Amino acid sequence: MSQEMSPAEIPVGVVGLGLMGCSIVTCFLMAGHPVVAVAPIPADMNTAEPRIRTHLANSFHEGIITNLPETYVTQLQITEDYSLLKNCKLVVECTLENIDIKKAVYARIEAAVPDDTLIASNTSAIPISLLQRQTQLPARFFGLHWMEPSHTTRFLEIICGDLSDVAKADWLYELSHQWAKEPTLVRKDIRGFITNRLMYAMYREAFNLVENGYATVEDVDRAIRNSAGFWMMLAGVFRWMDLTGVPAYHTVMKDLFPTLSNRTDVPKLIDDIVQAGGKGVQNAQGFYEYTPEEAEAWQKTYEEFSYDIQRLAQKYPADVVKKKISKSDE
Numbered sequence: 001m002s003q004e005m006s007p008a009e010i011p012v013g014v015v016g017l018g019l020m021g022c023s024i025v026t027c028f029l030m031a032g033h034p035v036v037a038v039a040p041i042p043a044d045m046n047t048a049e050p051r052i053r054t055h056l057a058n059s060f061h062e063g064i065i066t067n068l069p070e071t072y073v074t075q076l077q078i079t080e081d082y083s084l085l086k087n088c089k090l091v092v093e094c095t096l097e098n099i100d101i102k103k104a105v106y107a108r109i110e111a112a113v114p115d116d117t118l119i120a121s122n123t124s125a126i127p128i129s130l131l132q133r134q135t136q137l138p139a140r141f142f143g144l145h146w147m148e149p150s151h152t153t154r155f156l157e158i159i160c161g162d163l164s165d166v167a168k169a170d171w172l173y174e175l176s177h178q179w180a181k182e183p184t185l186v187r188k189d190i191r192g193f194i195t196n197r198l199m200y201a202m203y204r205e206a207f208n209l210v211e212n213g214y215a216t217v218e219d220v221d222r223a224i225r226n227s228a229g230f231w232m233m234l235a236g237v238f239r240w241m242d243l244t245g246v247p248a249y250h251t252v253m254k255d256l257f258p259t260l261s262n263r264t265d266v267p268k269l270i271d272d273i274v275q276a277g278g279k280g281v282q283n284a285q286g287f288y289e290y291t292p293e294e295a296e297a298w299q300k301t302y303e304e305f306s307y308d309i310q311r312l313a314q315k316y317p318a319d320v321v322k323k324k325i326s327k328s329d330e
Contacts, residue, residue, distance in 0.1 A: 007032035007178050013085040013113075015105055016040060016094035017048035017078070020122060023150040024094060026055040029072040030065055030151055031179045036085050037078045040095060040105060048078055055151055062307040064152070085112045090172070092144055094122040102126070103134040110136050118168055120144040124196055128161035129189045138163040142172060143186075145193055149303065152310040156181040161189045182318050198237075202228075208261035211269055217287050233309070234316050 007028075014025050015038040028035045029052070037052075039045045056069035065072070077084060085091055091109050095101055102121065109119055120142045121131050132141035143159030156176055160169050169185060176183045186193055192200060202224075209215045215223070231240055241249050269287075278285035284295040317323075 005175055005178065007175075008034070010090070010175070011036065011088045013038060013088040013091035013109075014094060015082075015085075015091060015109060016122075017044040017051075018094070019051070020146065020148050020150060021094035022048055022051040023055060023148060024092060024122065024146055025076065026052050026059070026149075026151040027146075027179055029056070029075055030059065032075075034075045035077070036088055037076060038082055038085065039078065039080050042080065045078065045080065049073075049076075052076065055149070058303070058307070059151060062311075064307070064310065082108045082112045085109060085117075086114070088113060088117055090118045090120065090175075092120045092122060097123060097125050099126060099131070099134065102131060106131075106135045116140070118142065118172065120172070122146055124193075127189055127191050128159045129163070130161075132161040132163055139165040140168060142169055143189075143193065144172070145195070147195075149306050152306040154180060154182045154310075154313055155195070156183040157186055157193050157195060158183055159186040159189060159193050204261050204263065204267075207267035207269055208263070211267060233313060 011034040012028050013036040014021055014028070017025070017037055017039045021037070021044075025035055025037050025048075037048060039048060053069060053073065056065070056072055059065045060067075060069055091113060093102060093105055093109070095105055102123070106119065113119075115137060118140050119135065121128065122144055123131065124145055128141070128143040131143075132138035135141050138161065141161060142164055143157065143161070145157035145159060147153040147155040156179070158169055158172050158176065160166060166187060169187070173183055173185045184194055190197070206220045206224075209220055210217055235243060273286060276285065277283070280286035281290060281295040281298050284290040284292050290298070
């Protein structure tokens with residue numbers, strides 16, 4: 001790794017310290033970056049550090065990091081002062097999905113950082129080409145789409161907007177490998193990026209199956225867990241078709257594609273939950289019924305699961321077969 005790509009020499013900033021913002025901060029700290037974490041919401045000044053310390057403590061307990069958590073905390077500065085971002089080479093915005101809020105945040109970031117600092121948004125819903133037009137220097141603006149918890153999952157999408165400098169995207173792509181990610185570089189902006197477009201196609205069909213009486217919520221979840229959930233981490237959809245026989249999929253597509261849902265409205269099942277104030281396990285109201293204890297237990301179980309999957313994922317990186325072949329040739 002070249003000196004300029006050493007995380008220890010690249011200060012980064014994160015603006016927005018909710019659940020995902022804190023896990024992104026943790027990811028950067030674990031990679032070795034000095035981090036300036038800005039809290040646009042004053043209440044986050046009280047909650048951010050305990051969350052980050054908990055992530056680090058759990059990561060140490062699980063063997064993902066070998067240094068004591070306090071080693072990483074010494075590289076962290078939590079503040080409400082945007083001017084402290086002045087030395088950062090990259091600043092990630094992680095605020096509410098509201099373009100006016102984001103525009104105000106970008107103005108404060110740009111007032112604090114030099115022109116060569118890259119700025120990225122963690123948005124999963126707003127096109128990068130639209131967001132970058134809210135900035136003074138759109139060529140340095142990108143999307144960085146993470147998956148929660150950011151410090152354990154290897155997912156990351158780096159998205160270029162219409163005005164982004166692709167050379168700078170390549171730099172982000174190289175750097176992100178130091179964050180224990182297997183990144184996807186999206187060179188052409190599209191709403192929802194890559195993963196969300198794939199996932200929401202599946203969500204739409206899931207709603208179609210439940211609302212039309214073909215299966216229950218439990219049935220659909222069980223089918224996904226024990227089919228796609230079994231092989232997706234290793235193979236992905238195109239490799240899976242290679243592994244299991246391409247012609248069969250060609251045959252099925254002819255008959256199945258015309259029957260899949262192509263609805264464009266929001267399904268009633270999810271609309272009813274949201275209109276009633278349901279947020280899932282956050283308030284124990286979702287597609288499933290939860291007691292408060294069950295909701296908390298599911299949150300903790302998912303966290304435990306993420307660490308177990310992270311360990312398994314390390315055994316099967318993207319180049320696992322190349323490494324095996326190379327080793328056998330030695």
